[in-house]
Amino acid sequence: MTIQETSLAGLPDPAASAAIEVARLVKVYKTTRAVDDVSFRIARGSITGLLGGNGAGKTTTIAMIMGLVLPTAGRVQVLGCSMPEQSAAVLGRMNFESPYVDMPMRLTVRQNLTVFGRLYAVANLRERIEALAADLDLGEFLDRPNGKLSSGQKTRVALAKALINQPELLLLDEPTASLDPDTADWIRQHLIAYRKTNDATILLASHNMLEVERLCDRVIIMKRGRIEDDDSPDSIMLRYNRASLEEVFLDVARGPAQESA
Numbered sequence: 001m002t003i004q005e006t007s008l009a010g011l012p013d014p015a016a017s018a019a020i021e022v023a024r025l026v027k028v029y030k031t032t033r034a035v036d037d038v039s040f041r042i043a044r045g046s047i048t049g050l051l052g053g054n055g056a057g058k059t060t061t062i063a064m065i066m067g068l069v070l071p072t073a074g075r076v077q078v079l080g081c082s083m084p085e086q087s088a089a090v091l092g093r094m095n096f097e098s099p100y101v102d103m104p105m106r107l108t109v110r111q112n113l114t115v116f117g118r119l120y121a122v123a124n125l126r127e128r129i130e131a132l133a134a135d136l137d138l139g140e141f142l143d144r145p146n147g148k149l150s151s152g153q154k155t156r157v158a159l160a161k162a163l164i165n166q167p168e169l170l171l172l173d174e175p176t177a178s179l180d181p182d183t184a185d186w187i188r189q190h191l192i193a194y195r196k197t198n199d200a201t202i203l204l205a206s207h208n209m210l211e212v213e214r215l216c217d218r219v220i221i222m223k224r225g226r227i228e229d230d231d232s233p234d235s236i237m238l239r240y241n242r243a244s245l246e247e248v249f250l251d252v253a254r255g256p257a258q259e260s261a
Contacts, residue, residue, distance in 0.1 A: 019045075020041070020169070022038055022041075022074070022076055025037070025038040025071055035057045037074075038061060039074075040220055040227065044201050047202040051245075052222035053249075057225040066094070079169060092121070092165060093165075093167060094167050095164070096170075096171045099155050103158070109144060113157075136159060141153055156187070166198060172191075172204045176188065176211060204216060218233075219232070
């Protein structure tokens with residue numbers, strides 16, 4: 001048996017599993033139940049929106065999926081591997097992007113991508129960076145310090161960082177926050193193309209309801225740490241008798257009676 005075969009011994013068959021499987025997940029901080037008995041399965045190759053107001057439990061749920069936060073109770077599997085116990089077998093196949101997480105400001109874009117590429121042991125890293133620069137139109141500022149970029153440029157660099165290892169699973173937190181409509185649409189189109197080309201799975205946390213309607217096959221709505229609804233965008237809008245996900249979001253956040261009043 002080779003070293004690779006030994007390291008994979010005992011792992012589930014990845015092809016037979018969901019991209020993400022969360023079962024009876026609970027996270028308690030002192031007296032606060034940030035996540036309260038949450039369960040869902042996300043199919044491979046899908047784009048799923050994770051919605052909810054501030055404090056709904058989205059960020060904590062994503063952190064537990066990534067293995068960064070230990071659950072109080074429950075189980076998380078990512079690409080067939082238990083998290084965080086088998087995280088070493090899966091972290092190189094996933095990545096995360098958020099405009100709220102800055103990369104080192106003094107390093108150039110190329111230097112930042114080189115650092116993250118080495119962390120992921122990306123083969124042919126120089127060629128991979130050049131390919132991302134061409135794909136995401138980074139060439140003009142590839143050798144500019146990250147701290148001297150506009151918000152739109154930083155978002156494109158953050159996306160390049162998230163795609164540096166060509167992940168099977170991409171976790172996104174407000175990927176187009178604070179962007180103008182043209183740049184935001186450009187990012188969305190690139191995500192759609194990446195999912196299609198690489199058969200990747202995307203989990204998207206966003207407050208941009210139009211973005212979620214355009215991108216997502218499925219929407220999971222959280223409130224006070226629990227799942228309030230889980231279905232396709234069209235089915236959820238039909239069930240709430242609303243014309244947009246934004247109206248549904250307000251119904252869930254405020255309650256339909258209060259919103260009508």
